[in-house]
Amino acid sequence: MAAAMTADSGRVWGILLLFVCSSSQSLFNGGDSYKRELTVKLYPNTSSPPPGGELLHVRAVGGNDTLHFLFCSQGAPTLLVVHTDSPSSIVEVNWPQFVARNTSGSLRVEPQSSILYSTAVVFSRLLEYDDENNTAEGTSNFFPPYELQDFSWSPMNLSKPTAVICGSAPHAINGSLCFQLTVFGSEGRPELWPRLLHSPNSSQVEVWLDGLLPRSNTSRFVLELQAVGGAFPLSKVDVRQFIDDEYTPSIFKVSQWVSSANNGSDILGFVQWKPVAYRRPRPALEDATPCRHSEPQPWTGNKTTDSSALIKAFYSDPRAVGMNVSFGIAGEPFYNSTMFLSWTMLVGVGSPPVDSFSPLVIGIMAAGLGIPFVLLLVGGVCVFIMKRRDTSDAAYQPIN
Numbered sequence: 001m002a003a004a005m006t007a008d009s010g011r012v013w014g015i016l017l018l019f020v021c022s023s024s025q026s027l028f029n030g031g032d033s034y035k036r037e038l039t040v041k042l043y044p045n046t047s048s049p050p051p052g053g054e055l056l057h058v059r060a061v062g063g064n065d066t067l068h069f070l071f072c073s074q075g076a077p078t079l080l081v082v083h084t085d086s087p088s089s090i091v092e093v094n095w096p097q098f099v100a101r102n103t104s105g106s107l108r109v110e111p112q113s114s115i116l117y118s119t120a121v122v123f124s125r126l127l128e129y130d131d132e133n134n135t136a137e138g139t140s141n142f143f144p145p146y147e148l149q150d151f152s153w154s155p156m157n158l159s160k161p162t163a164v165i166c167g168s169a170p171h172a173i174n175g176s177l178c179f180q181l182t183v184f185g186s187e188g189r190p191e192l193w194p195r196l197l198h199s200p201n202s203s204q205v206e207v208w209l210d211g212l213l214p215r216s217n218t219s220r221f222v223l224e225l226q227a228v229g230g231a232f233p234l235s236k237v238d239v240r241q242f243i244d245d246e247y248t249p250s251i252f253k254v255s256q257w258v259s260s261a262n263n264g265s266d267i268l269g270f271v272q273w274k275p276v277a278y279r280r281p282r283p284a285l286e287d288a289t290p291c292r293h294s295e296p297q298p299w300t301g302n303k304t305t306d307s308s309a310l311i312k313a314f315y316s317d318p319r320a321v322g323m324n325v326s327f328g329i330a331g332e333p334f335y336n337s338t339m340f341l342s343w344t345m346l347v348g349v350g351s352p353p354v355d356s357f358s359p360l361v362i363g364i365m366a367a368g369l370g371i372p373f374v375l376l377l378v379g380g381v382c383v384f385i386m387k388r389r390d391t392s393d394a395a396y397q398p399i400n
Helices: 002-032 095-100 301-307 309-314 359-395
Strands: 037-043 055-061 066-072 078-084 090-093 107-110 115-130 157-159 162-168 176-183 202-210 219-229 236-241 253-260 267-273 276-278 288-293 297-299 319-327 340-349
Touching: 055 090, 055 176, 066 176, 066 309, 078 202, 078 309, 078 340, 095 309, 107 309, 115 202, 115 267, 115 301, 115 309, 115 319, 115 340, 219 253, 219 267, 219 301, 297 301, 301 309, 301 319, 319 340
Parallel strands: none
Antiparallel strands: 037 055, 055 066, 066 078, 078 115, 090 107, 115 219, 157 162, 162 176, 176 202, 202 340, 219 319, 236 253, 253 267, 267 340, 276 288, 276 340, 288 319, 297 319
């Protein structure tokens, strides 16, 4: 009986162990199945960058395609992503024309016939309002907006393949608005919350406001974004629910601003974020604050072109869609409680990365489901053996 129980238990535990190991291996190695080779180039390549801003180009080459990530501080900070079907496609920049900002075509991807899709995100304005009633509605009491195209931007601080720029508003006494772009060659997660899952087809932009003096003691902020594209710009926001918050504690949703051809199911490009911001540079649960987005609305393409040198250089007839992201809800601390606010998002092509359970959670689930099953199985085997032995003893009972 003991031998039978041991054998059956061993088989069950072997199956469970095989399931956990295979699941863990697929999760750990899933990001290694596809990688891109990254190269970084900065325009203009001089020791003293122009006061108007710089242009960063990260070329991400795959097996049979290329992603071009272009990040520019000439005007409003702008990220452009171009997907081509050629591993040899290149970017050509006519820098004098680019700086002049008086014609399109000063930035081209060659061969142009290789372009599959392009999308750009322009960080156009920072809005501040006085939330004196602590409703976080953001419909009135707005101060004059901060036009990001008028900011003075620092030279890009490069740590391949990551770039950081910080800017200050005209006549601002202190404080800065910073952007950090990171391009990835493989799948993974950053160490700091919200720990968004990135893929080789995406980049991450972290935005933070640090030390800017608010214009009231009850100020809250709103970031205005514009998505620019050709035939299919980002047009709708999908909100997905999850049951696991191990990577971003207390957050069970992810928002995805997506582009699809003719409202089809295939996603061409995306902006993805968790609806949470943080009030300190080192994110902690007690410093998390919810954020909300408005419904995307069509925008005037010419207005966007005027605010961004990169849009002017690449798109001849851009289509734009605008959206706001507001930080904080009723009852949450105001900006002046820490004088800091950060928010993170992904920008990429194709379908957004999808979160899944970690190997640890899968192991716990397998153990939680497997142990009761093993106990039932062992109990059933014991009962079966006991009944069989009793039947056998009764069949061969000696006759006096």
